[in-house]
Amino acid sequence: GREWAGRRAHVLPARCGSGSEGGSQLGSPWPGWLPANSCRRKAERAPAADCPGPARRCVLRGAGEAPAPPLPVPAPGLDLSRALLSGNLSTIPAVSPQPLTYGNGSSGPASAAPTLFRGRKRLSEQNVPYDVKRQRFHSPHCESTLVNQTVPLPEERRYSFPGSIPSPLFHAHYIPDLTGCVPPLRDAPFPDPIETTLPVAKDKLSQQVLELFQACQQQTCDLNKKELCRTELQKEIQRIFPQSRLFLVGSSLNGFGTRSSDGDLCLVVKEEPVNQKTEARHILSLVQKLFCTKLSNYIERPQLIRAKVPIVKFRDKVSCVEFDLNVNNVVGIRNTFLLRTYAYIENRVRPLVLVVKKWASFHDINDASRGTLSSYSLVLMVLHYLQTLPEPILPSLQKNYPESFNPTMQLHLVHQAPRTVPPYLSKNGSTLGDLLVGFFKYYATEFDWSHQMISIREARAIPRPDGIEWRNKFICVEEPFDGTNTARAVHEKQKFDIIKDEFLKSWQRLRDKRDLNCILPVRATIQKR
Numbered sequence: 001g002r003e004w005a006g007r008r009a010h011v012l013p014a015r016c017g018s019g020s021e022g023g024s025q026l027g028s029p030w031p032g033w034l035p036a037n038s039c040r041r042k043a044e045r046a047p048a049a050d051c052p053g054p055a056r057r058c059v060l061r062g063a064g065e066a067p068a069p070p071l072p073v074p075a076p077g078l079d080l081s082r083a084l085l086s087g088n089l090s091t092i093p094a095v096s097p098q099p100l101t102y103g104n105g106s107s108g109p110a111s112a113a114p115t116l117f118r119g120r121k122r123l124s125e126q127n128v129p130y131d132v133k134r135q136r137f138h139s140p141h142c143e144s145t146l147v148n149q150t151v152p153l154p155e156e157r158r159y160s161f162p163g164s165i166p167s168p169l170f171h172a173h174y175i176p177d178l179t180g181c182v183p184p185l186r187d188a189p190f191p192d193p194i195e196t197t198l199p200v201a202k203d204k205l206s207q208q209v210l211e212l213f214q215a216c217q218q219q220t221c222d223l224n225k226k227e228l229c230r231t232e233l234q235k236e237i238q239r240i241f242p243q244s245r246l247f248l249v250g251s252s253l254n255g256f257g258t259r260s261s262d263g264d265l266c267l268v269v270k271e272e273p274v275n276q277k278t279e280a281r282h283i284l285s286l287v288q289k290l291f292c293t294k295l296s297n298y299i300e301r302p303q304l305i306r307a308k309v310p311i312v313k314f315r316d317k318v319s320c321v322e323f324d325l326n327v328n329n330v331v332g333i334r335n336t337f338l339l340r341t342y343a344y345i346e347n348r349v350r351p352l353v354l355v356v357k358k359w360a361s362f363h364d365i366n367d368a369s370r371g372t373l374s375s376y377s378l379v380l381m382v383l384h385y386l387q388t389l390p391e392p393i394l395p396s397l398q399k400n401y402p403e404s405f406n407p408t409m410q411l412h413l414v415h416q417a418p419r420t421v422p423p424y425l426s427k428n429g430s431t432l433g434d435l436l437v438g439f440f441k442y443y444a445t446e447f448d449w450s451h452q453m454i455s456i457r458e459a460r461a462i463p464r465p466d467g468i469e470w471r472n473k474f475i476c477v478e479e480p481f482d483g484t485n486t487a488r489a490v491h492e493k494q495k496f497d498i499i500k501d502e503f504l505k506s507w508q509r510l511r512d513k514r515d516l517n518c519i520l521p522v523r524a525t526i527q528k529r
Contacts (some may be wrong), residue, residue, distance in 0.1 A: 205433030218257030255343025
């Protein structure tokens with residue numbers, strides 16, 4: 001455990017910057033992390049804390065050992081093109097598990113990354129209280145009338161996706177096009193842009209939607225915690241599968257993350273598909289064993305879930321984040337960047353999606369493991385609604401840019417596509433409040449659940465297929481790349497009726513009162529974040 005502790009000290013985040021994920025204006029490559037403090041008690045763990053609180057850090061060492069000298073700060077950012085499977089995956093051999101030997105006799109190579117986070121200096125802006133920094137959202141500069149103008153967020157380009165370890169297998173030379181609207185995830189130097197423009201909110205309901213979004217959207221420090229865990233886990237997993245790469249996917253990177261979002265990880269061991277019932281479960285059992293033994297001081301409650309796509313669920317004790325880890329479910333990498341493009345081509349999309357996710361969670365219809373809707377299905381439902389308006393707010397990206405979102409595109413090229421997609425200039429001037437009311441009305445009174453399927457690929461409701469996956473299903477939401485049903489968890493009529501009833505009641509209440517509190521307590525939701 002000491003080797004892990006030496007690399008991954010107990011790091012807790014500093015105060016979050018204002019703005020969306022990656023929205024801080026700090027110049028540090030890892031904003032939100034503080035230098036190590038001495039630990040008076042041997043192997044004492046720093047207490048868990050939320051991001052807005054003061055940061056502490058505790059380095060485990062043996063009695064009488066002197067603190068390790070600070071290491072050089074790595075170069076700002078982590079190369080995305082190297083990180084996102086940046087190379088030819090075809091050169092990766094098939095899965096070849098190495099023998100597991102724990103403790104000092106580990107069969108894996110010694111890690112070349114000791115404590116990367118020692119000696120970091122806290123920048124002056126991090127001393128600003130969180131509430132003061134949030135006030136920037138209410139400034140005239142932030143509430144610009146420039147509709148549909150989306151600009152890159154300054155910190156997001158600094159995050160690795162998925163790896164920080166250089167490897168010739170994952171290397172590619174790529175200079176992204178700066179004309180696109182999607183915030184980059186890279187380290188190419190260019191002047192810090194201004195913050196993302198949010199829509200103007202003139203009515204009460206729209207103001208409530210924006211307030212909730214600004215308070216609950218994922219912050220830089222939230223993403224930092226997940227990325228730190230991913231980086232360290234990748235190093236440990238590579239002792240078993242040397243050529244593997246661990247991806248951070250899902251809401252953490254697709255633009256729809258919240259302060260409370262879990263982390264989704266995809267372990268890619270080879271380019272070829274993996275049998276999810278046999279090979280994936282075997283690989284995950286080895287990962288679970290690693291978590292239960294060598295990493296038991298840092299990973300708690302590792303649980304192998306034998307679903308259609310099996311996962312290992314676990315909690316990282318250092319970051320206090322819950323994670324789901326799958327093997328070779330590469331469609332999650334593709335849809336992460338598709339959704340990320342949708343999130344940033346129109347500035348009303350992200351606030352609307354966040355409020356719908358919070359609403360569904362409050363009404364207990366946002367848990368696929370309990371037979372209701374997954375967050376992914378909810379996001380697709382919002383995007384589909386915005387595509388099907390008489391004057392659409394979103395297009396079908398897969399129709400308009402088929403080369404950029406080709407489901408057969410090599411994985412190391414997937415991240416390049418969003419950079420070339422410009423903002424979508426919709427003629428629809430509806431407010432956030434109007435769109436939220438319309439969303440509930442659409443699914444309460446207009447959408448035909450019995451005969452139609454939600455498809456953002458087609459940008460319309462299409463007839464249900466006659467395949468076995470769609471037969472006798474209450475809700476059909478098409479996965480835009482592999483064509484599966486993302487809402488297959490809703491398999492009980494009782495749960496389906498509850499979902500429909502919540503849509504109907506929420507539409508009626510919101511239509512009559514035009515107050516978000518009538519369907520979702522705003523203050524309590526913000527405090528709970």
